[in-house]
Amino acid sequence: MFANVTTTWWRRLAVGAIMLAVLAALPWVARADGGDASVIHACVNPSSGEIHMVVASRACRPQELALDWNIQGPQGSGVSGYEIVAHQEFLPAGSVADVHVECPAGKKVLGGGFNVETPDDVKVYSSEPSDGRGNIIDHGWNVMVHNEGTVTRQATALAICAFAQ
Numbered sequence: 001m002f003a004n005v006t007t008t009w010w011r012r013l014a015v016g017a018i019m020l021a022v023l024a025a026l027p028w029v030a031r032a033d034g035g036d037a038s039v040i041h042a043c044v045n046p047s048s049g050e051i052h053m054v055v056a057s058r059a060c061r062p063q064e065l066a067l068d069w070n071i072q073g074p075q076g077s078g079v080s081g082y083e084i085v086a087h088q089e090f091l092p093a094g095s096v097a098d099v100h101v102e103c104p105a106g107k108k109v110l111g112g113g114f115n116v117e118t119p120d121d122v123k124v125y126s127s128e129p130s131d132g133r134g135n136i137i138d139h140g141w142n143v144m145v146h147n148e149g150t151v152t153r154q155a156t157a158l159a160i161c162a163f164a165q
Contacts, residue, residue, distance in 0.1 A: 039068045081107060081163040088156040091122065091147035098132035102140040103161035110164070112141030115156040121149030127157075 043060035044051045044067050051067070060066050087101035103109050109129050116122040125144040132142040141159035 038071060040071055042067045078165050079110075079162045082110075082160070083107075083162070084158055084160055086156050086158050088154055091145060091153050091155055093147055093150050093152060096144070096146045097155070099143045099145060099155050099157040100132050100140060101142075101157040101159045103159055106163060107161040108138050108164045109141055110160045110162055112143075112157065112159040114143040114145070114158060116145065117154040118149065121151075122147050122153045122155055124155075 040053065041056055041058070042051050042053045043064040045061075045064050047063070054060070083104075085101055085103060087099060089097055089099045091097050099114070101112075112127065112129060114124055114127050116124065123146045125146060127141070127143045129137055129140065130142045131137050131140065132144070139161075141157050143155065143157040145155040147153045147155075
């Protein structure tokens with residue numbers, strides 16, 4: 001009789017453990033988001049902001065929301081016709097000048113810079129996408145320089161230009 005009670009007790013314990021495991025797994029299964037492999041799947045916890053990617057067949061936890069997005073994504077803007085244009089000026093001793101270069105018609109300036117003949121003599125005060133009169137522009141580059149030397153020196157403004165959509 002004692003052995004029969006022990007066996008019954010172990011059976012009940014095993015059945016209870018299995019039921020508990022099934023109940024614990026139900027929220028995970030109930031939140032499945034379909035398994036579509038043409039999108040990226042992730043789960044986000046709104047209270048913490050934590051996001052983690054999951055495979056298509058995996059479900060989010062009960063406190064998480066499913067987040068899916070297109071693998072392809074939107075078509076981005078294009079850049080073509082890339083070129084570097086330059087304009088060089090000769091600066092008399094003691095002079096200050098705006099050395100300006102414009103992009104070809106229809107092109108936008110993506111960046112720019114300068115080159116000076118002798119850094120000890122020619123000081124650069126600004127290098128920016130402007131018209132040289134304080135206005136920011138999208139199609140040229142301006143470099144303000146001062147020749148502090150005693151002889152004429154060169155300064156070159158460079159612009160990186162392209163067609164940009």
